[in-house]
Amino acid sequence: MTSEGQAPREGGEIESYDVVVIGAGVSGMYALHHLRGMGLSVRVFDGARDIGGTWWYNRYPGARVDGPGSPFYGYTFSNELMEWDWAETQSEQSAVLEYLEHVAERFDLRRDIQFETWVEDAWYDEAAQRWTVETSTGVSATAQFLLCAVGALSTPNMPDIPGINDFGGEVYHTGRWPHEPVSFSGKRVAVIGTGSSGIQSIPEIARDADHVIVLQRTAQFSFPAGNRPITPEEMATARENFDALREKMRANPGGFPFDPREPRMALDDTPEQRRARYEELWQRGGFKFFLELYSDIAVSEEANATLADFVRDKIREIVHDSETAQKLMPEYFVMTKRPILDNGYYETFNRENVTLVDLREDPIERFTAASVVTRASEHPIDVLVLATGFDAISGSMLRLNPKGRDGLSLKERWSDRFHNYLGMSVAGFPNLFMIHGPGSPGVFYNMPLGAERQVNWLADFMRYLREQGVGAAEPTADSEASWGAEVSAIANATLFPRTDSWWTGANIPGKPRHFSAYLGGALYYQRLADTRSKSYEGFVFEPALQTEDAEAP
Numbered sequence: 001m002t003s004e005g006q007a008p009r010e011g012g013e014i015e016s017y018d019v020v021v022i023g024a025g026v027s028g029m030y031a032l033h034h035l036r037g038m039g040l041s042v043r044v045f046d047g048a049r050d051i052g053g054t055w056w057y058n059r060y061p062g063a064r065v066d067g068p069g070s071p072f073y074g075y076t077f078s079n080e081l082m083e084w085d086w087a088e089t090q091s092e093q094s095a096v097l098e099y100l101e102h103v104a105e106r107f108d109l110r111r112d113i114q115f116e117t118w119v120e121d122a123w124y125d126e127a128a129q130r131w132t133v134e135t136s137t138g139v140s141a142t143a144q145f146l147l148c149a150v151g152a153l154s155t156p157n158m159p160d161i162p163g164i165n166d167f168g169g170e171v172y173h174t175g176r177w178p179h180e181p182v183s184f185s186g187k188r189v190a191v192i193g194t195g196s197s198g199i200q201s202i203p204e205i206a207r208d209a210d211h212v213i214v215l216q217r218t219a220q221f222s223f224p225a226g227n228r229p230i231t232p233e234e235m236a237t238a239r240e241n242f243d244a245l246r247e248k249m250r251a252n253p254g255g256f257p258f259d260p261r262e263p264r265m266a267l268d269d270t271p272e273q274r275r276a277r278y279e280e281l282w283q284r285g286g287f288k289f290f291l292e293l294y295s296d297i298a299v300s301e302e303a304n305a306t307l308a309d310f311v312r313d314k315i316r317e318i319v320h321d322s323e324t325a326q327k328l329m330p331e332y333f334v335m336t337k338r339p340i341l342d343n344g345y346y347e348t349f350n351r352e353n354v355t356l357v358d359l360r361e362d363p364i365e366r367f368t369a370a371s372v373v374t375r376a377s378e379h380p381i382d383v384l385v386l387a388t389g390f391d392a393i394s395g396s397m398l399r400l401n402p403k404g405r406d407g408l409s410l411k412e413r414w415s416d417r418f419h420n421y422l423g424m425s426v427a428g429f430p431n432l433f434m435i436h437g438p439g440s441p442g443v444f445y446n447m448p449l450g451a452e453r454q455v456n457w458l459a460d461f462m463r464y465l466r467e468q469g470v471g472a473a474e475p476t477a478d479s480e481a482s483w484g485a486e487v488s489a490i491a492n493a494t495l496f497p498r499t500d501s502w503w504t505g506a507n508i509p510g511k512p513r514h515f516s517a518y519l520g521g522a523l524y525y526q527r528l529a530d531t532r533s534k535s536y537e538g539f540v541f542e543p544a545l546q547t548e549d550a551e552a553p
């Protein structure tokens, strides 16, 4: 750390670093480790009490890893970390957090992280070529680079329903679950939301609660998680072969340790062959289901319908009450909302103590102090669980709302679209970088591996800028426009943009509506490599001011 004695802001000194990282989740932790290892001074700020980000907050019952499953949801930068023992393929939240705590200890990360400190504002000083952040604790810091590791799924979506604040019982959002145990025993619980968080938690809550009412807006396709213990032999094999497995992960479109599959089209098979294949994948379960599917499921309506029909038949088979089964029938193109893995979700509706309300035919009208009132009836409840998801992908950047050149805010810059270049930088916001931001593969990739790869690329970029005497770098408007066109062209070749989802921003009223993730798989990393090999084509550079901080390390 270099403390420079700049004019102190009211109430405190301004700390000075090479890089300020916002967020101490999986991405921010690795960024700290890697950038610090390059000799840069780095400070991480996080609002939580400890490391973990998403895994710190999402401790609702049933919270688990799904894709790519353990032991491949984790860091790859150190073979030593493969010594960690994973117990199950779909590790529980507590197991993932323990692993991250181990990483923090092993690499002594906490000494450079300031917890319980929200970054409340961030702005770029053009004259100084530096970012300043102001935090909730009164500490301010400046840095040449601002690295936003703010999480693609970390800003909770709180539903705006009349009377919700008057409800007098317990209220929990799955993405802000308390650290103290929550008991549902003897209680009447309402759950709003049937995405991954709702579908993972509902079976667990139903086991304890007196009664659960599931308030469903969109019926979902959900698939068996196939969770099972990992044997010591499997762990030993993964450890022995980790170098080769890492290479496989890097070559795979989703960052998974699987060999490329022969492309096969659903419509080339007979209905019997298709059923047999779906049945085999269903019985095995796990995220591999989606990776071993036919290649045309996400692009052809007809192929998509073959899988959708298969799952609908499964729901009919599993759920005994035909009226409930009917309400559970999903209607969108399967896979065009985030695929969900469950541990007995549909089966839960066979329990006596679980009721399903289809909000499309019986919408919520309001909450009272002790109930939720739908058009058809009033349901007395003690606990309300909001499994209503997140202002995803771009939401945490918008909440931070940094101010770039000429004081322009990101909200203004992104009022019509999430303009960016390579999913990591934004014109008008020099030296600001995002991990898992819009325009990157983000949630469509094995996220710890994706974070490592973006951080590594950005670290090389920072080194290059400092060696070249560059003080500020940002993308050109043209490079942003062509990146945006590439992101959209790839997405528009699929069925994904045709469904309302948090991938398209449709879950948040007023948000620009476009599919913002880069769906090109491994092509993304090729694009990054090409950009680097062409001296970071697409960026404009401003020479560094001759100050101490602008010198190369």
Ligand code: NA7
Pocket (backbone or CB within 6 Å): 153, 157, 159, 160, 174, 192, 193, 194, 195, 196, 197, 198, 199, 215, 216, 217, 218, 338, 359, 387, 388, 389, 390, 443, 502, 507
């Ligand atoms: P999701 O996948 O966004 O799910 C949120 C759910 O909440 C979804 O079923 C929504 O219905 C529902 N929702 C949201 N707002 C409302 C209101 N106002 N009324 C009724 N229902 C509502 O979030 P999750 O936390 O489950 O999962 C996020 C990701 O975390 C997950 O995909 C994994 O990647 C990990 P909708 O479908 O919008 O009609």
